[in-house]
Structure formats: structure tokens, C-alpha cells
Amino acid sequence: AQSRLELKRVDKETIAFLNEYHIPFECKIARNRQVKIDGTVAPLKEHPYLKLQKNQRSLTKFGRWNGIPIYFTIHKRFKKNGTYEYIYQASNMNISAREHVNRYKQRWEIEEMFRTMKQSLGLLQCQSRSVEKQKAHIYGIFLAYSFLQFKKKESNFKNCEEVAKWLRIKKFDIAMRQLTPFNRIF
Numbered sequence: 001a002q003s004r005l006e007l008k009r010v011d012k013e014t015i016a017f018l019n020e021y022h023i024p025f026e027c028k029i030a031r032n033r034q035v036k037i038d039g040t041v042a043p044l045k046e047h048p049y050l051k052l053q054k055n056q057r058s059l060t061k062f063g064r065w066n067g068i069p070i071y072f073t074i075h076k077r078f079k080k081n082g083t084y085e086y087i088y089q090a091s092n093m094n095i096s097a098r099e100h101v102n103r104y105k106q107r108w109e110i111e112e113m114f115r116t117m118k119q120s121l122g123l124l125q126c127q128s129r130s131v132e133k134q135k136a137h138i139y140g141i142f143l144a145y146s147f148l149q150f151k152k153k154e155s156n157f158k159n160c161e162e163v164a165k166w167l168r169i170k171k172f173d174i175a176m177r178q179l180t181p182f183n184r185i186f
Helices: 012-020 097-106 108-119 131-155 160-169 172-185
Strands: 026-028 034-037 040-043 058-065 068-078 084-091
Touching: 012 068, 026 097, 034 068, 058 097, 068 097, 084 097, 097 108, 108 131, 108 160, 131 160
Parallel strands: none
Antiparallel strands: 026 084, 034 040, 034 058, 058 068, 068 084
């Protein structure tokens, strides 16, 4: 099992716990975090040991954050508009910078799934106080997301949010007809 978290929301006790019980984690870390690498303390974005060379895309260095041993990775990520940004990651795994970057990329689909479930399908909008009704709401959201995934693959949409927008434009009876082939799967 691998944990995914962000250090800006997680305290040092959580990271210490993951390290103590040898639970591997890969997380994003805020660039203003003070870290100690080879005796030098500085924010990640200004740390002299985390500067990429001309053609370098990523770099990992071992250091400490709040006294906790961590591997810090900087990754130069190119955006769609041709610019780039620096992403900082933290982990307790002694692997190459490329592997750190790839492990974090693999989790991006999960991030997209939760964004769609929250923004397009109303995951956070259950008003019920009953645990059973809340569970039913969550199950319904997961079923709806499964349908969006099915439709995305079937109709070559770019992502599930495009499918949700397309279904909103359609009339109700047309959108309901889209469910018929999906129901046969179950």
C-alpha cells in the first residue's frame, strides 16, 4: 500500500508514523517548506542542492523536514501553453528521481476522478444525516462515475467532465437512453 498526501495538510506526526511503520508514501510538498539537505537549511524553492542543471528534468536529494528523514524531488513539468512549472515532492522511498515523478503521475487519474465526483456529480452535496443514506449517495456517485467512464471510452470523449457536460445539454429522455447499454453490463 502507498499513501498519497500533501505535506501542507499533514503534520510531522503523520510522516513520522509512516516512516516508523515503513509505509511508503509519495506526496506533493509546498515549495516554501524549510528543509535541511547536507547541512544547509532553506526553503525548497531556494535550496542550492535542489537546482536543476540546464537539461535536467528532475532531481532527488535526501534531507530532513522537521527532523524527519525524507527524499525531496524537484520536477520541471511542462504545461500545455508551452511554459513550465516546478513541482516539489517528498517521499520516504530511496528511488530515482524519475521513479518518484512516475509514481506521482500514476496517481493523477485518481485526482481527476475525485475532482469530477465533487464538481460534476455532487459527492459533497449530500444533506442527509443518516449513515445509510450517505452511503447510498456515495455508491450512486461511484455508479454515475462508472457510467461516465463507460461513455468516455465508448464515444471517445477526452475526459469524464466532457461526458457530464454533453449529457447536461441533451434532453432528459435522450440522456436516459444512454443508460440502456450500460445497464446490460450490470
